[in-house]
Amino acid sequence: MSASGSEVSSGVADSGAAATTTTTTTNNVLKKVFPDVDLDGHNLPPSPAPSSPRTGRRYALATELVYTEGNDQYNASSVPIYQLTGDTSGAGGGEYDYTRSGNPTRTHLERHLAKIMSAQRALVVSSGMAALDVITRLLHPGDEVVTGDDLYGGTHRLLKYLTTHGGIVVHHVDTTRPECVQAVLNSKTAMVLLETPTNPLIKIVDIPKVAALAHKANPNCLVVVDNTMMSPLLLNPLELGADIVYESGTKYLSGHHDLMAGVIAVNDAALGERLYFPINASGCGLSPFDSWLLMRGVKTLKVRMEQQQANAQRIAEFLESHGFKVRYPGLRSHPQYELHHSMARGAGAVLSFETGDVALSERIVESAKLWAISVSFGCVNSLISMPCRMSHASIDAKTRQERAMPEDLIRLCVGIEDVDDLIDDLRRALVQAGAVNVSLDDFQAVNQASTASESNSTIISLLDN
Numbered sequence: 001m002s003a004s005g006s007e008v009s010s011g012v013a014d015s016g017a018a019a020t021t022t023t024t025t026t027n028n029v030l031k032k033v034f035p036d037v038d039l040d041g042h043n044l045p046p047s048p049a050p051s052s053p054r055t056g057r058r059y060a061l062a063t064e065l066v067y068t069e070g071n072d073q074y075n076a077s078s079v080p081i082y083q084l085t086g087d088t089s090g091a092g093g094g095e096y097d098y099t100r101s102g103n104p105t106r107t108h109l110e111r112h113l114a115k116i117m118s119a120q121r122a123l124v125v126s127s128g129m130a131a132l133d134v135i136t137r138l139l140h141p142g143d144e145v146v147t148g149d150d151l152y153g154g155t156h157r158l159l160k161y162l163t164t165h166g167g168i169v170v171h172h173v174d175t176t177r178p179e180c181v182q183a184v185l186n187s188k189t190a191m192v193l194l195e196t197p198t199n200p201l202i203k204i205v206d207i208p209k210v211a212a213l214a215h216k217a218n219p220n221c222l223v224v225v226d227n228t229m230m231s232p233l234l235l236n237p238l239e240l241g242a243d244i245v246y247e248s249g250t251k252y253l254s255g256h257h258d259l260m261a262g263v264i265a266v267n268d269a270a271l272g273e274r275l276y277f278p279i280n281a282s283g284c285g286l287s288p289f290d291s292w293l294l295m296r297g298v299k300t301l302k303v304r305m306e307q308q309q310a311n312a313q314r315i316a317e318f319l320e321s322h323g324f325k326v327r328y329p330g331l332r333s334h335p336q337y338e339l340h341h342s343m344a345r346g347a348g349a350v351l352s353f354e355t356g357d358v359a360l361s362e363r364i365v366e367s368a369k370l371w372a373i374s375v376s377f378g379c380v381n382s383l384i385s386m387p388c389r390m391s392h393a394s395i396d397a398k399t400r401q402e403r404a405m406p407e408d409l410i411r412l413c414v415g416i417e418d419v420d421d422l423i424d425d426l427r428r429a430l431v432q433a434g435a436v437n438v439s440l441d442d443f444q445a446v447n448q449a450s451t452a453s454e455s456n457s458t459i460i461s462l463l464d465n
């Protein structure tokens, strides 16, 4: 090594004021001998971008979430924020020559997410809806999309826009029943767009079965799954037959409601390039600072989600035991309990329940204190909402009725607080709202279970429990 090194050195010395070609040749030789040495003399690595998915050993997800490989020049344990990159060398065309096209902080996050989502490539954009916007740019006028009838309202709005402005034909069917999907599939079906569990009715889609049907009807059909409700901790749709997975990074991936982001993941490299094109062309790539924030949030996904899920289970059981109709895949009473657990590693932390009366539901939502009223979910704080009034209000009332969405439905997105405090607060809200008949030793939903007769029930205060 030292021998060849001195040979090269003498070569450099001999060249003196040699012509450019000699210098280039010498530099090439030097590069071969000392591949890690920067010829300009500072010997710094080019960017912090590694954390690539397929190098070396794969660890358990808990480890992968936290562990990142980087080659930062100062060995920073947190990826640096390259707020804006611009190639000042004049050569142009490099990976990071302009932040809209590529940014080292964003790339670091994308590679980290690809690893966690079991994908070959992940792309991060400015919101979950931006992710779906990018994905739907793969469609052409005349293409048909098959999707659910219990969808996130924003997804419904974007698809409606595409039908009126983009010549796309959208079929809304009950995707939790494969035969309903089969009935509308044909050779023009370019995309099947799935959410599971559906939101807010918490119904389960059989991803492998629907993906197989879609690919049979049209081998080029793209099966797309919105995995926001589950997160990569609990579900890997790419391993179940999906071609594209996307998530709102605003939710569990970041976990703190302090940023907006969307993530798209694929295994097909060519498809990844087709998705990258509109991101670069329109400039919806995630900003460097938000990329950094999302990177920070992702590291605690497992501890947050596990706590949220354990709390959600207790709360679902609490509500069910007091006579409310509860929708949560962690409950044995969920009609698709087995199907959900055949695909997922947990039930998640979103549940919904009915009170039988819209005004009653409104009073419960307003009476809760620890439960913040919010249309979102996935945050460390517990949230409560009425989907038909809030997150799904963009679906008109007639359509909501056709899709059997109960107007009184309350959605709970459970956080990491002490579960007994959460239950106490909910119990107080139920009592204050008049949603339960209270007897000396129990209380039951007024509109659901066989309630204790008026004469036997003694109203006692549970407010201080």
Ligand SMILES: Cc1ncc(COP(=O)(O)O)c(C=O)c1O
Residues within 6 Å of the ligand: 127, 128, 129, 130, 152, 154, 195, 199, 226, 228, 229, 247, 248, 249, 250, 251, 260, 261, 262, 375, 376, 377
């Ligand atoms: C299931 C689901 N998908 C996508 C989105 C859109 O995400 P974003 O708000 O980050 O655009 C949401 C937002 O609430 C959602 O609930």
